[in-house]
Amino acid sequence: MNFNDVNFDTYFKNYPNEKGYFGPYGGSYIPDELQAAMNEITESYFTICKSRKFINELRRIRKEFQGRPTPISHLERLSTKLGNVQLYAKREDLNHTGAHKLNHCMGEALLAKYMGKSKIIAETGAGQHGVALATAAAYFGLKCDIYMGAVDIKKQAPNVARMKILGANVISVTDGLQTLKEAVDAAFAAYAREYKDAIYCIGSCVGPHPFPMMVRDFQSIVGIEAREQFVEMTGELPDAVVACVGGGSNSMGMFSGFLNYPVDIYGVEPLGRGPKLGDHAASLTYGTEGIMHGFNSIMLKDENGEPAPVYSIASGLDYPSSGPEHAFLRDLGRVKYDVVDDEETIDAFYTLSRLEGIIPAIESSHAVAYAIKLAKKMGKGSILINLSGRGDKDMDYIIEKYGIRDVE
Structure with missing residues (x-):
């Protein structure tokens, strides 16, 4: 099955099916x-x-309680620093409790x-x-x-x-x-x-x-809001949407609002210290099909076929598999999945903090890091980042391990 085999006009009615499958992935x-x-x-x-x-x-x-809708912020200083591509952030860090x-x-x-x-x-x-x-x-x-x-x-x-x-x-x-x-x-x-x-x-x-279906559906408010807000702000859709991917809740929430629209979608996995098994948690990039925690998806395996040890600087991303819908969208080619490492992530953490006054979660910093790289490749257009959470929880850990960094 490929992208052309799926009618995205009826996608959410057909996937998952009644047994919980997205193509071969999912189930119980x-x-x-x-x-x-x-x-x-x-x-x-x-x-x-x-x-x-x-x-x-x-x-x-x-x-009344969560404070939705969360806004979109134009990252004007960061955009100017990078060139002509305009970067925007969906501010889930402003959702009550500080994340999506x-x-x-x-x-x-x-x-x-x-x-x-x-x-x-x-x-x-x-x-x-x-x-x-x-x-x-x-x-x-x-x-x-x-x-x-x-x-x-x-x-x-x-x-x-x-x-x-x-x-x-x-x-x-x-x-x-x-x-x-x-x-x-x-x-x-x-x-x-x-x-x-x-x-x-x-x-x-x-x-x-x-x-996988329930969490996606509850999180879809992120993508629905973001699409409507972006069009209201700019008069058009973004050229690209970027979100970090661990298990995949923030990203599926964001992606849900854009799957049936002419927008490039990027999911960003943690490369950690590098591509060696045990040094990252990039299951969709390096994994193979397997069953764990009651569902079939793409997972990182050890020599015995069991879930492999994984690592990520982001505690919310250090999981040896990913949601079955992400595996399905990867196979379809509708979403491109790529990686950034720890160093790129920490640089993005400090860059967004210094240039925009927004301290992002380490998880979200993966998406920011990739968007920065993508902007340099694109040369023109717009990128919408899902800023899935705020970085209060990470500050002590980052300062202890990396110190305070200057931004070039």
């Missing part, structure tokens, strides 16, 4: 007992979440409330999903358990503090590399024990069906 590979819980979530999503009452309540929450994550967390928690659940369970890497879910739990009066790798807990201390202040129970995961993959393992195990009273709120477009 979990024990029968847990599958029953997933079926309950799927049925609830297609009934409750399509109801007028649910939609109106979510719209009210987005406007609250978009799907409020939706998932509202669904849990409608389903009569008393607890929400989740994993987190950079901590933004954990903070967002802890916020949603506090808003709706739900219990909240957040599983987080011990390494990430140390790197993301400010977000850990926020989760605890909001009333969440932060559970340190000390297995394996003690990062995002192990946190997902632990959260799934907990959900298998508690599914009757709890709902697992996955933090990205990964996991068994219906989560």
Whole structure:
């Protein structure tokens, strides 16, 4: 299957199919007992979440609590520095809690409330999903358990503090590399024990069906807003849209608004220290098809075919696979996936901070870094970056490891 085989006018009606597949990717590979819980979530999503009452309540929450719509900022000084290409940023860092994550967390928690659940369970890497879910739990009066790798807990201390202040129970995961993959393992195990009273709120477009679809749909507000805002600002569509890709929630949210429009779309993966296995987390660039955490996608594997150790300076991107829809869009050729390394990312972090007064999350800095490279290649036109989160959580870590850098 290629780009010409898919009608993007009806794309969201056809993908995923009723079994949760985007082409060969996706599905649900979990024990029968847990599958029953997933079926309950799927049925609830297609009934409750399509109801007028649910939609109106979510719209009210987005406007009155989250502060949506988030704006688009013209990065004028950065654009001038680079030449003729005009760069813009969709400011998800201005969404309540400082990242895009609250978009799907409020939706998932509202669904849990409608389903009569008393607890929400989740994993987190950079901590933004954990903070967002802890916020949603506090808003709706739900219990909240957040599983987080011990390494990430140390790197993301400010977000850990926020989760605890909001009333969440932060559970340190000390297995394996003690990062995002192990946190997902632990959260799934907990959900298998508690599914009757709890709902697992996955933090990205990964996991068994219906989560890749649900998270995409809740995040699609980003792309819908961005397209309408950009046309209102400039009178035309951007030439290119850029977003970072780990599991893929911020990027699928942004891409959803542009898939059926004549816009080039770029997903940016973390090359980390380099292309050697274990030094990066660029699964779509270097991985092969495989099943983990209940879904089939493209993943990085070790010599035994198991999920390989991965690394990224961004805790929210250090995952050995990516969402099944990203794998599908890669195969179709509709989205181009590429990489930037740690050094490029840190340079972009400081460049945006110094030239525009915006301190981006390390995750988002990957997209900024790629947009800078892309602008130099394009020579003219416009690029819209999804600035998925703010960098408050990363400042101490970056200063400790890299110091304060000057910008040329």
